[in-house]
Amino acid sequence: MVRIGGLASGMDIDTIVSDLMKAERIPLDKLTQKKQVLEWQRDDYRSMNTLLSDFDDYIFDNMTLQKDFLKKTVTSSLSSAVTATANTNSGNVNTAIVVDKLATSTNWISNSPITYDQNTFASDTVIQLKVTNGDGTQSMVTNSDGTKSDVIELTIKAGSTLEDVLKQLSSKKELGINVFAENGKVAMTKNDTGSGSSITIVNEAAKTLFTDLGFQDVANSAVPSTLTATTTGDNAEFTINGLATSKASNTFEINNVTYTLNDVTNGKAATISVSNDTDNMVDKIVQFVNKYNEMIEKINGKVSETRYRDYQPLSDEEKEAMTEKQVELWEEKAKSGLIKNDSILASSLTKMRTALYSPYTGTGGNSDFNQLAEIGIKTTNNYRDNGKLTVDETKLREAITKDPQAVFQMFSGATRITTTAADGSTSTKDSTVLSELGLTKRLRNIISDTVESIEKKAGKLTSSNSQFLIGRNIVDLNSQIDRFENRLTQIENRYWKQFSAMESAIQKANSQSAYLMQQFA
Template sequence: MTRISGLASGMDTDQMVKDLMKAERMPLDKLNQKKQYTEWQRDDYRSMNKLLFDLDQFVFDGISKQGTYTKKTVTVSDPSAVTIKNINSTSEFSGTVKVNYLAEAATMFSTAAKDIDPAKTLNQHVPPVLSQTISIKAIGKDGKLETTGFSYTIDPSKDTLNSIIDKINKESGVNMFYDTVTQKVSITAKNTGNAGTDDNSDIELSGDFLINNLSLSSNNVDAKKAGFGSLGKNASFEINGLPTSRSTNNFQINGVDYTLNKKTDTPVTFSSSTDTDAILDTITKFVTKYNETISKINEEISEKRYREYQPLTKEQKDDMDEKDIEKWEERAKSGTLRGDSALSNGLNQLRANLYSAVPGAGFSQLSQIGITTSSNYLEKGKLVIDPDKLKAAISKNPNGIYELFQKEGATPADQGIARKMRASIKDIMSNIEKKAGKATMTNQSFTIGRLLDTMNNSINRFEDRLLQVEDRYYRQFTAMEKAIQKSNSQSTYLMQQFGGGQ
């Protein structure tokens, strides 16, 4: 439809329609403002879930792990000879270690020099190497010779000595290199130890390329007898006076890790003590994280709502500077979660978890290890640590503290505090998710999402209606302009007629 804008009347009809539409658009602006506020509320709910998720992971990675409470300081009289660290022993340990000799890896090397260009393909050698399968077996980490080992079919048109060595080093139980000075190949088992007795091989080779082209023995026992290799050797040592051996210099006994570094003439003494500071640090970090979490949640549910500060429309923002917009929106976003029941009830449940007793644990309540609730009611349940009392509890019974936090139980009442907390956190997050969902969910799967879809539908319908209203206003003004134009034409005609009669 052709729009005639004030040609006959002289009025700015475009501006008049714009002003009229402002009034018509007011309900739509309110609907958009409500939608914006609802989106802010959804995002704030999700930030609370992120906060709770972080706390849950912090609990899981810290006070819930038994390894936290088995941290020990190990004192060794000669750490250059023997390195000792605790892995998961819950009790203190001490003793002596005397190293008779270290574990060694079996070796073998070529019996004769071979002038080889390691970069050339094998079909260029004189005589050329034929296609064939080579295999290598070596002692494993268990101290036994591999049953299958490494096998590879050589393609002389593609393979070089370098490419074969690279493949052997990556996939087999040995390390190999070719020395261009001596023109010999050297092989060393990746694992130390002797696979049985001196008559048992620690490395076995097959394939014409390895045996003939590289002049290697078929096994390290034969290589040693010919003077071109050595046997693997087990570590021999005495622990607390007991003679024993291992195929490797690193091993564990009763949750304690030992690394033998060199032979000793006299026994090396060692002893352990609880690493009180490390355990204290983990528990302190948990308390700090918990306090930060409940502080943030308390801020959200008690934050003031400024109803007079509604989200700004585009037109309003156009008339304001950035600082004023920022200040306004800070107030407009405030209080989105004020008084939320899912969060407030969740905080109450977390506090109840901390106050509850744990029957059958080394310590039954947090107060027994020096952790209590702040007496300042304004801090709303923050935890306070008595470092001296907590240190004493750690020194006395670190495993008892682990039970306090992580004890298993047939019912929640029998479980440790951390288990109860994690279950409560899961419930809070689930309730929030039902309201606000998460980024990967569709709007129809949570309450606020469905509400936003309803608002979007209403906004779309209202915008369609506004287009119709605007079109109606323009039709009315166009009709008025045409009527005025027609009246003006008639007046002009009459004036001409009267003028013509004089």
């Protein structure tokens, strides 16, 4: 369409049409503002979900497993000779250990020069060996059909070099040996310790291999035959709390305590003391309380945030007329209070408070320590804190020292319910009764429900707009905006058509006037 910009009338048609369209665009600006508010609101909801999920991850990583929560402290009076670690099921004990001898490994060294070369086996050859470990147990392999066998097989490829063969022997985990060649001899060492180690040659191919590796003691022996050890391994010999005993390994477990013997004690006793790691448990609970307080402070801040309804999102033109700082301050108020008094978040906070205040009556509970108040955790006296917790560390430490298992169960325990299906199969899951769930399990359930509800309303990063409520509203607004922009185009074209017609009429009148004036002249 040809647009005539006021040449005949002398009027600034561009400015007039622009001003008229500003008035026409007011409803469109409101739609755009409404869309922006929804997007900000969506982002606020998602930030709350991120906050909740982060707290949930913290609980899972730090408060769920007993091994992370109920740790033990172990000390040794002779740490250079004996060290130990204890799992959560160990008792608080003192153990005296006198180490007389350390466990050692068995060695085999060839007694003749190596004659093996790449021509030893003209074709791929299977060698068969049997291995007894240092503790006297037989090393087993699993066959392709799932059966177990004590015959360990290796296939030596035709043309394999000495280095290839030694590497293959060392890498076969069922053999459990370290093999190397030096100065024309082959040395083999059992990876584990103990006096029970042995290697048996099972077939003729294995006999040929080890003969060529220099183990002449099997050259004239019928198979199966056992290699003669150069140095026989020893069992560790020690006295524990007065009882003389021996072990094939220098590392062994007794009553959930794992001991490691590093040296003989020359008649002295190493005292190993196991106790509860109270500091670890106190730290875990204090950190949990701090994380909880941070989370509810941010959520409470959002649901009580002031809403400034006079501050609507700025248009591009309005932003251009303001400084960056002015825009920042304006948008700070425009974004404020978008999820004020949200029912999902407010309900979640109430449920969390109820969950933390309710006593634990599930498996492993202790009526003396089944509520937070009984271990020194209470809400603050300031009502403006909206349910924040405070910790009396002295009382908490006393409770943990007295019954750490009960404190752990109050936080992370649960009564387990076993159900039997019609086909006879059974399944076990946590009870659905609130009091029979530990505090962290209750919180995780509430967080899971809250996150799900918010995702239905505001989605997540991977969600399309059609998958959540706010997104569907944005889609609807986008459709309205598109339709309104088409309508504005039509209105603007109409204005220009009308002004162009006026300009044409004025031009025509001017031409006629000029003609008449010419005639009269």
